[in-house]
Amino acid sequence: MSENRTEISSVGEFGLIEHLTANIELKNASSLVGVGDDAAVIDHFGRQTVVTTDLLIEDVHFDLMYTPLQHLGYKSVVVNLSDVYAMNATPTQITLSIGISNRFSVEALDEFYEGVYAACDAYGVDLIGGDTASSKKGFIISVTAIGEVAPDRFVKRSTAQKGDLLCCSGDLGAAYLGLIFLEREKKIFLENPQVKADLEGEKYVIGRLLKPEARKDIVEFFQQSGILPTSMMDISDGLSSEILHICRQSGLGVVLYEDKIPIAEETRNAAFKFEMDPTACALSGGEDYELLFTIAQQDYDKLVLNEQISVIGYMTEPEKGTKIITKGGNSFDITAQGWNAFASK
Amino acid sequence: MSENRTEISSVGEFGLIEHLTANIELKNASSLVGVGDDAAVIDHFGRQTVVTTDLLIEDVHFDLMYTPLQHLGYKSVVVNLSDVYAMNATPTQITLSIGISNRFSVEALDEFYEGVYAACDAYGVDLIGGDTASSKKGFIISVTAIGEVAPDRFVKRSTAQKGDLLCCSGDLGAAYLGLIFLEREKKIFLENPQVKADLEGEKYVIGRLLKPEARKDIVEFFQQSGILPTSMMDISDGLSSEILHICRQSGLGVVLYEDKIPIAEETRNAAFKFEMDPTACALSGGEDYELLFTIAQQDYDKLVLNEQISVIGYMTEPEKGTKIITKGGNSFDITAQGWNAFASK
CATH class of the missing domain: 3.30.1330.10 (PurM-like, N-terminal domain)
Structure with a gap:
């Protein structure tokens, strides 16, 4: 100041x-x-x-x-x-x-x-x-x-269709690790104001928390590529909570692949430093402000080359439930606290 | 509850x-x-x-x-x-x-x-x-x-013209007296919780504070009567403060007549009970949510019969200043604290 x-x-x-x-x-x-x-x-x-x-x-x-x-x-x-x-x-x-x-x-x-x-x-x-x-x-x-x-180009949460591909932009979990890191530094500082925080190694995750960007580029890309997502929302409360919103409001189930969830190298390293599961951070962390959306399968070719977009699963009939397939090949229910889903099974 | x-x-x-x-x-x-x-x-x-x-x-x-x-x-x-x-x-x-x-x-x-x-x-x-x-x-x-x-029908504060009539809707000062009354009752209650407040006599002023209405009827009347005010704002901070906004933003002066300011009988009675000047309450009280507006002189005939509208003054060139003519015929500067204007001169 x-x-x-x-x-x-x-x-x-x-x-x-x-x-x-x-x-x-x-x-x-x-x-x-x-x-x-x-x-x-x-x-x-x-x-x-x-x-x-x-x-x-x-x-x-x-x-x-x-x-x-x-x-x-x-x-x-x-x-x-x-x-x-x-x-x-x-x-x-x-x-x-x-x-x-x-x-x-x-x-x-x-x-x-x-x-x-x-x-x-x-x-x-x-x-x-x-x-x-x-x-x-x-x-x-x-x-x-x-x-x-433009009239009738707006995209709601409730209009995903069975068989649609579930996609997200950017990478997830970083903002949450930025928060964990800053909270820890705050605690250390309050206990001992002489200690100077070393934030250098965590620049990426801290930046993702303190100065997030909105995905203007993705919406522009949709327009240029002639893609109209079938449903969309932003990821502010963690991936699993948002996926459940789309499923509930569209009346569908989902299959999510753990190994497809985009997580930055810096986020993985930060998670390991805190002995946390990077996937759990992405599922439950929040504040990433990436876009979560579904597209018709025939639109896949239009976005496959965009490195800022990951296909992470697909929509199913509601009876199939809301599932995550782990890297080990196991299937778990997605819960709003993805974190707990892993801890309790 | x-x-x-x-x-x-x-x-x-x-x-x-x-x-x-x-x-x-x-x-x-x-x-x-x-x-x-x-x-x-x-x-x-x-x-x-x-x-x-x-x-x-x-x-x-x-x-x-x-x-x-x-x-x-x-x-x-x-x-x-x-x-x-x-x-x-x-x-x-x-x-x-x-x-x-x-x-x-x-x-x-x-x-x-x-x-x-x-x-x-x-x-x-x-x-x-x-x-x-x-x-x-x-x-x-x-x-x-x-x-x-409708396009070009919106009315700003900055477009009043010299010679326009200054008008307001409803009556002023009541909400402020409602506040004074409730604050006094609160103080009495906190000092002696056994005393039961007698709010009956002050229903009008208390109602004006706690459940104000917006002047939908006046805007509808404008439309029906073919009136387009030359400037308008709502009275939330007290009449004098709002008049000064219109003068400053329109680059004009004003003459306001104290005896034209609409004040309800109940408001006058409440003011006298508290040994306050009803005019000062209207000028500085706030929270009345009436409309303050100016109209061209030729529109006067269109609103003269509406009992919910009072003509309270007229706009002048800026050199003439912003004046209130009191009931006694004296001229004072209007200040944002009309209250103080009376007290200090």
Whole structure:
């Protein structure tokens, strides 16, 4: 944090909003009215609008002891955009409300908003409104993201078909190991503030936790390749929980292959360091913000060459249940706590 | 609160969401996808979309000691819809996120949502999404409202013209006196829990605080009467603060007549009981959720017969300043704390 400290009380609420929003440049022609009025106005031209919202609360969703405010601002936006992409839509606007105690300075909020604007730039979205409230204690963040999608191109969770291939983007389990690592370092620091954390070796997993990206590229790839997934959602709560959502909402079963789950080398190494099972981290870890989706079998050729996409299983009739086939060839039920599934059998 | 108590932990997050949203019936044909997916989808047909959001935090924006949860749910929606109407738009959808500690039971949340759904019904809007998070302490509410408006019919704060008439709906100052009254009763109760509050005489002002309504009727009247206000906003922070917003954003001055400010008989009586100036309550009180707007002089005939609308002043060139003419004929500067303006001169 900077040495200058301007008290929020010294600029007042409207002054603060003006200060924080002075540099907004609206990028979308559809953003007719942004910050500074009772509400924002968006223009549409026969397109469909997608809206999603998330509430993030200090010490529940994030720990400011090891989360730089700039990263927190970036992530607060990205996790919402991820939900828009998960509908096969393109995010266009966000609103952002924050609740802050007088523990925060204007400079601290500047850092937070720097991250917010960096995410808006990276994904081409406009911040078009919000609310700033005082909180008694703790930092509260509420983001609503709005997106567009051509009529009937949006993709729900409930429309997977029997025989469809189950796929995911990127790699899984890293963010959870980043969290485990930072929590351990925090504990060590609290016990002995002289010890300096050595984060070098865990750069990848920590980066995946603190600065996740939404899979804009995957949704663009779908469009370029003429792929319309039959169902899709983002992976925020761990792979097994999300697979069960798609199965339940589509009324289907699934076969998932453990050896097909994409896990980065750095994630495997971090897991082994903590004596954890990398597969369990991917199944139950959460916060990866990759996309989980199903495609018709005949679309397989269209995505087989994309190294950012892995086919990890296929959808079955509901009677077959929701199964994971382990590397050893055993079949287990997938549970929302994939972790426990392994531990208890 | 009901005698039954179901712990939130016993139903789980998804169970809770299903429980709370099981009875939603989508009313607008444009609500293609509601609760239960990553994001909601809204269809548009060449109309413009309005989005607004508010964050409400326990013990900052509301006190559960004297705010029934049902009223709180109703008000959380209404204050956002008020912002949509203030754009001359019609609200169509809301998203609602809440942060709750384990101090709340499912039954308590049911009461809150009862109020939310009552407001949705009363104003014809659909709840289409949201997020439920746990909070360490206190109740946190974030509502985003979305509305529609025909192209180029939305009304900003910054477009008032010199000579326009300044108008407001309903009556002002009551909600603030309701707050003063409930805060006094709370203090008495905390000092002596045996004393039973006598709220009968203050029903009107308490009702205005706890269960405000948004001025749907006024926006409908504009449409029926062929009136397009030249600027508009809702009165949430007190009349003087809002007038100064319109003046500043439109680059104009104003003359406001104290004797034209609409104040209900019940509000006057409550003010005198507390030895307060009713005008000061209207100027600085806040939470009235009436509409403040300007119209061209030639539209005067169109609204003169509407008893829910008062003409309270007119817009001037900026050099004339922002003035209030008192009942005694004196002229004072309007300040954001109208209260202090009277006290200090």
